[in-house]
Amino acid sequence: MSKDSLLPLLAQHVLAHGLGQASLRPLAKAAGTSDRMLLYHFGTKEALIAELLGYLARTYAATLDAALAGERPVTRGQVVARILKHARHPATQPFTALWWEIVAGAARGVDSYRAAAQAMMDELLGWLEGQMPAGDPDPKGGARYLLTLIEGTLMLAAIGHEGTARDGLLASGLAAS
Amino acid sequence: MSKDSLLPLLAQHVLAHGLGQASLRPLAKAAGTSDRMLLYHFGTKEALIAELLGYLARTYAATLDAALAGERPVTRGQVVARILKHARHPATQPFTALWWEIVAGAARGVDSYRAAAQAMMDELLGWLEGQMPAGDPDPKGGARYLLTLIEGTLMLAAIGHEGTARDGLLASGLAAS
DNA sequence: AGAGATCTGTAGCGATTGCTACATTGGCTT
């Protein structure tokens, strides 16, 4: 059992139970090994979390590529709608919950959290830029504008303000339902 | 030493060190008392955190009212600029870091976190509605739109993507520098 | 003044934390 085969199992555990409550023994149990072996492989819990965050970022990138393929949208609203549909998909929900934990860690200045958060946002931003409508007057700025709106929407939804988020999007003129 | 006099000291400690790492003995030390007494007053750590979150929400509301008073802006961009200036103020930074922890808890479904997050967003939304420019065509929807944009901007800034956030705002047409 | 309620310190419990020392296994090389 190597690092690489451990990481998916560890990721599954933190997706289900959160990063904050993740301690070595439960993690080991979920991965079918012992705390002793986790430290043997990763050296330190901190290093384990850092590698795990990296793995999650790579997984997120792969998920984005796979789930969001398709022909290029015609309007900005369609771009937003596609992302939101993906983010709200039940299978994505555990990841969304974890995302805010990563943001919290990044906001506190923890390097590995910040790196993972940036990597994921870079990935999403790249996808957005590539999906901007063909005749868009400002694809680069527009992608950043949409990213900002999307993340604000997801945050409001995360705390139970989905109504506010919906009305905000409606008033944006993007007319995503 | 009563609950009410304890809460500000406890709040100061979690603002400095985060909610996740807050355990009874350090909290008690910061408040000049003992873990024994914290449990005497609040019954349970969970109840303590819940009351603390309520206190933080009330404090946030008071801070907003105090810091953001002034004549009504003329453009939506000025509304956004005023909020962002407040959020970026050094004195607000510890609260901003804590905010994402609250969001993470709310996203995981913890009731007290969700209640506090909603209360704070209600407060901010109310302030925004009251500050929308006089002739605004859609003050209610516009306030929600601005709230979404603002929170997205703050999130990107929290993870070190301030450049992306700035470009997104520029492309929004609100022209907040 | 005496009785009861309120407040607070001391000590400790059982569980969990990250991590380590030591011993053992097993396969590979020579």
Place this chain on the structure above:
DNA sequence: AAGCCAATGTAGCAATCGCTACAGATCTCT
């Protein structure tokens, strides 16, 4: 066959966790 080295289990350490039992202290009301 001998020896070496990576892999793994067992046991335990000191620290911390939330919480509780017990004993004084202090205060209030009659």
